[in-house]
Structures are given as C-alpha cells and as structure tokens.
Amino acid sequence: MRPEARLDFSRLYVFGAGGHGREIAWLAERAWREIPEIVFLVDDSKHLKSPVDGYPVRLLEDEELASDSRVVVAVGDPKSRRGIANAFEERGVRAATIVDPTVTRSGRISIGDGAVVFPGCVLTTDVTLGRHVHVNVGCTVSHDSRVGDFSSISPGVHIAGNVRIGETVFVGVGANIINGLTGAPLVVGDRAVIAAGACVIGPVDAGSMVAGVPAVKKR
Numbered sequence: 410m411r412p413e414a415r416l417d418f419s420r421l422y423v424f425g426a427g428g429h430g431r432e433i434a435w436l437a438e439r440a441w442r443e444i445p446e447i448v449f450l451v452d453d454s455k456h457l458k459s460p461v462d463g464y465p466v467r468l469l470e471d472e473e474l475a476s477d478s479r480v481v482v483a484v485g486d487p488k489s490r491r492g493i494a495n496a497f498e499e500r501g502v503r504a505a506t507i508v509d510p511t512v513t514r515s516g517r518i519s520i521g522d523g524a525v526v527f528p529g530c531v532l533t534t535d536v537t538l539g540r541h542v543h544v545n546v547g548c549t550v551s552h553d554s555r556v557g558d559f560s561s562i563s564p565g566v567h568i569a570g571n572v573r574i575g576e577t578v579f580v581g582v583g584a585n586i587i588n589g590l591t592g593a594p595l596v597v598g599d600r601a602v603i604a605a606g607a608c609v610i611g612p613v614d615a616g617s618m619v620a621g622v623p624a625v626k627k628r
Contacts, residue, residue: 416441416445418479420447421445421478421481422448422449422472422474422497423437423447423449423450424449424452424482425450425483426461426466429484430461432483433481433525434449434461435462437505440507440508440509445479448465450466450469451466451469452468452470474500474502476501478502479503479504480494480502480504481504481505481507482494482541485561486561486579487560487578487579488577488600490541490543490561494540494559503522505522506524507525508524509526509527509528509530511528512528513530513531515532515536517535518532520542521539523540524540526538529546529547529548530546530549531548531550532549532550533549533550533551535553536550536551536554539555539576540558540559541558542556542561542562544556544562545564546564548565548566548568549568550568551569552571553570553571554570554594556568557576557577557599558577559576559577560575560578560580561578562580563581563583565582566580567584567586569586569587571589572586572589572596574597575601576600578599579601580603581605581606583605584603584604584606584609585608585609595612597612598615598616601616601617601619603619604618604619604624607619607621607622610624611623
C-alpha cells in the first residue's frame with residue numbers, strides 16, 4: 410500500500426524518547442509520503458540526551474509548541490497517556506494518527522485522533538479504534554469490535570468479533586480475546602488489565618486484572 414496522503418502540518422512531536430517513542434518515529438517515516446520535522450519531547454531534564462535516531466530531544470517546558478504541529482504520546486501506560494494527551498490538547502496541540510501502510514484493513518474502519526497502528530496488523534470490518542489507542546505489531550481486530558479511548562493493545566494480541574474493550578484498558582503481549590455474539594458482545598470494562606498470554610473467554614469487570622488460560626480474575 411502507498412503511504413498516506415500529504416500532511417497538513419510540518420512538525421510532529423513525539424512525547425517520550427524511549428523505545429516506544431523511537432518506534433513511533435520509525436512508524437511516521439514509513440507511513441507518510443513527506444516526513445515532517447520530528448522532535449522528541451520529555452518532561453524531566455534527566456531524560457534529555459543526545460539526538461535519538463537523528464532527531465532532537467527537548468524539554469517540554471522549554472518548547473514553544475509550533476502552531477502547525479501535531480503530537481503522538483509514546484507512553485505505554487494508558488492512564489498516563491490519557492493525562493499527557495489531555496495536557497497537549499489544553500495547549501492547543503492536535504494529535505496525529507499514524508497507520509502503517511502494511512496494515513490490512515477494510516473501508517469500514519474508524520480510527521480516532523492520536524491512534525497508532527503498527528505493521529502486521531489486520532483490522533477487518535466495522536472496527537472502531539478510539540482516540541489515542543495504540544495497536545502494536547502483529548495484532549488482529551475482527552468484525553464489529555471496538556477499542557475504547559487510550560487503550561493499549563500489545564504485540565501479538567488477537568481480538569475476535571463482537572468484542573467491546575473499554576477506555577484506558579491494557580492488553581498484554583500475546584493475549585487472546587474470544588468472540589462475543591451479535592447483540593451480546595464480550596465486554597472488557599474500563600481500566601481493566603489483561604495479562605500477557607491470557608485467554609479471555611468471558612466479560613472482564615472494570616478496573617480488574619485477569620490472567621491465565623482461561624483468564625481468571627486476579628484483583
């Protein structure tokens with residue numbers, strides 16, 4: 410697939426200069442026909458370092474945020490990502506959405522502002538990804554499923570059809586969520602945590618953690 414069309418901004422801020430931030434900068438290089446100026450931002454001077462992958466690292470409090478800029482929050486923890494994204498929004502910086510050109514997707518997909526979708530993912534039909542959702546490498550999201558705002562889907566996760574994942578949910582590496590039914594979706598509540606490798610076969614309560622095969626409640 411071809412990269413996305415021409416951008417309407419000239420600078421991309423990536424909040425966070427660690428591994429996830431470097432991955433998102435790489436994703437921008439792959440996804441966009443014209444690569445904007447990329448700047449890493451951090452909120453603590455102890456994280457300042459030499460350029461990362463050729464891009465500068467600057468302290469947020471010292472940066473005069475460009476009016477034509479966009480931001481992606483490269484923070485894995487959903488709750489933290491929500492707070493940081495809201496802070497940028499209050500300062501008038503809009504979020505960028507990045508979808509790797511190798512992602513397989515139908516025309517019946519909705520992807521919110523600030524979301525990122527990494528290589529090797531498949532989004533089938535009538536799938537909705539909320540604002541600032543991160544779908545990492547090699548995931549599948551099947552028909553009539555929805556992932557709520559600020560949720561994190563780790564590498565190798567498979568979400569079957571008719572699943573509703575709430576807001577600020579963390580799904581660990583290699584987890585599987587079986588399908589719900591038409592009119593009776595399988596629901597994962599807000600702020601839930603699904604451990605790496607878990608197999609979810611039933612509803613998950615808001616704020617709870619489940620783990621194992623089949624997944625059972627741990628807290």
